[in-house]
Amino acid sequence: MNMSGQWSAVREDLRSQWQASARVRLGGWAILGILSIYGVLLAQDHADARRVELKQLEGELSRLRSLAREKVWPERAAEAERLSQALSSMAWSERDIGLTEAALQDWLRTVPARLGLKTRELSIARVESGKTDAGAAPAATAGSSDIVQALPPGHVLLRARISFDAPQRAALMVFLAECARSDRSLVVERFLMRGQPAFAEIDLRVLARVQETG
Structure with missing residues (x-):
């Protein structure tokens, strides 16, 4: 079959x-x-x-x-732009970042000398995201790292440390006031005074603009 x-x-x-x-x-x-x-x-x-x-x-x-109809976002963008412009107007700015650092160093030497302060040491360093300064206070370092990430394009953060031998307290207060009154960014992060003979150390946070080269 x-x-x-x-x-x-x-x-x-x-x-x-x-x-x-x-x-x-x-x-x-x-x-x-x-x-x-x-x-x-x-x-x-x-x-x-x-x-x-x-x-x-x-x-x-x-x-x-709903987001497309929302007017808050354009307003926030405009506010962010205004803040960016305000920051930029306060930044230290020369033809290049090297000249900017030199101008800052000159200011930090000239103003204390005019007030009768004797500078022991002065250093300036650029702060980069994810990198820390071994000599900086931990809280200041962490705060600076966060600020670096929030900077508008074309800007860098500088940290300056200046120390004085046998300073007069009145002269130090005037110097701190000069930093606060400066039209350009000079933020005191740390102020230390101790010892006999007296010794003072100040950490400053400085905003600088990087000029574009053609």
Whole structure:
């Protein structure tokens, strides 16, 4: 018997059992019913997933439309631009950063000398994000690192440390006042005075602008 004949015999046998046995028919209909229910459940799960996805997309679209109508963001952008311009106007700025550092150093030597303060040591360093100054106080270093990340483009942060031998307290107060009154950025981060003979040390944070070269 060939393959076609075998399949014909199987079909005839199944048909005979289907017609002769109510139990076989009941079982067959039960299987078809289960498969139908399973198919319906799968389709329903897929439809539910699509509805959830669509609802999420609609919510995101609604949020974006609300932001597009919101006037706060342009106002915040304008405020940020004004702050950036204000910072830039306070920055130390020469033709290049080397000349800027030289101008700062000259100011930090000239003003104390005029007040009768004897400078022991003066150092200026650029502060880079992620790098720390081994001689700086930990709190000042962490704060400067955060400020570096928030600087407007084209600006760098400098840290100056100046120390004085046997300073007069009145002269020191005048020097600190000169720093505060300066039109250009000079922020006192740390002030230390101790010892006999007296010794004073001041850490300053300075904003500088980097000039673009053509």
